[in-house]
Amino acid sequence: MSDKVLHCSHCGNKTLMKLVAEHELNDQDHIYERWSADPVHSFYWFSHWKLYLCPVCKNVSLIRLSGDSEDIGPRGEPIITETTLYPPYSIENKYIPTPVGTAFEAALKVRHLEGAVCVLALRRALEKLCKHEGAEGKDLFNKLKNLQDKGKLPPIMDDIAFILRIEGNSAAHADDVEFDTNTVNQLIDFTQTILDYMYTLPNKIKAAQTRIAEIAERDRELKSGAISGAAE
Ligand SMILES: [Zn+2]
Numbered sequence: 221m222s223d224k225v226l227h228c229s230h231c232g233n234k235t236l237m238k239l240v241a242e243h244e245l246n247d248q249d250h251i252y253e254r255w256s257a258d259p260v261h262s263f264y265w266f267s268h269w270k271l272y273l274c275p276v277c278k279n280v281s282l283i284r285l286s287g288d289s290e291d292i293g294p295r296g297e298p299i300i301t302e303t304t305l306y307p308p309y310s311i312e313n314k315y316i317p318t319p320v321g322t323a324f325e326a327a328l329k330v331r332h333l334e335g336a337v338c339v340l341a342l343r344r345a346l347e348k349l350c351k352h353e354g355a356e357g358k359d360l361f362n363k364l365k366n367l368q369d370k371g372k373l374p375p376i377m378d379d380i381a382f383i384l385r386i387e388g389n390s391a392a393h394a395d396d397v398e399f400d401t402n403t404v405n406q407l408i409d410f411t412q413t414i415l416d417y418m419y420t421l422p423n424k425i426k427a428a429q430t431r432i433a434e435i436a437e438r439d440r441e442l443k444s445g446a447i448s449g450a451a452e
Contacts, residue, residue: 224272229307230332231277240280241271264289269305282306315423316415319348324411331408335399342411349414374417379410 227234246266250259265288272281282305287298316324327341343360350363353372357363364380367373 226272226274226281226283228274228277228279228281229304229329230274230279230281233274233276235274235276237272237274237281239270240273242269244268262289280306315419317349317352317419320345320352320415320419323348324415327411328408331404335401335404338404339399339407342407345411346414349418353418372418373414376414 223236223238225234226237228237244266245268246264248262248264250263251261253260266286268285270283270285272283273279274281284303284305285300286303287300289298291299293299323341323345327338327345330341331338346364347360350357350360350367353367355363355366357366361380364373365377368375368377
């Protein structure tokens with residue numbers, strides 16, 4: 221168990237990282253039958269957490285390796301799943317249209333690297349959203365305003381004016397504009413809120429309504445079953 225070449229999501233470098241801490245957890249469960257003293261089936265699983273330090277930016281990344289005895293390859297070898305627990309940079313994007321979600325994720329990946337690039341990528345995500353929604357207008361501001369007029373977006377034009385003013389400044393001054401972390405975070409929050417409002421929340425509400433309808437339906441079936449059962 222040693223150092224490893226990893227992609228650092230803090231600084232974007234792919235570099236040899238130092239393993240600074242680790243912890244392993246192994247567990248098992250056995251199923252017994254009355255006729256046998258030995259277990260008829262045994263189940264094993266493990267998690268192995270590794271904390272790596274990036275030599276470039278001095279930030280840590282937490283990786284989890286996990287597997288179990290049910291998930292094995294053709295030669296009986298365990299299939300190991302590797303997950304990056306920290307830093308988080310993926311979004312819950314299963315409801316967001318792919319081009320929009322991909323553009324937004326691209327922006328999140330560079331948020332700690334280059335503020336100006338992140339802001340441009342956010343603008344790209346919003347452009348893709350407008351295209352996907354068939355927004356009309358000569359520029360991004362008017363397209364977003366069009367979505368607001370159609371009732372697809374809440375009244376947020378003041379915020380949109382703000383985001384586009386900042387973005388416009390960067391275009392005017394090209395190289396010498398620096399975006400501080402607060403500004404970048406504000407713009408990310410703004411874009412995230414729009415995506416939640418348009419895609420994630422309506423779909424979550426729909427899913428909750430379907431669940432409630434299913435429960436009500438099951439309840440009705442149980443009650444009618446109980447009534448007809450009582451009548452027999
Ligand atoms: Zn780094």
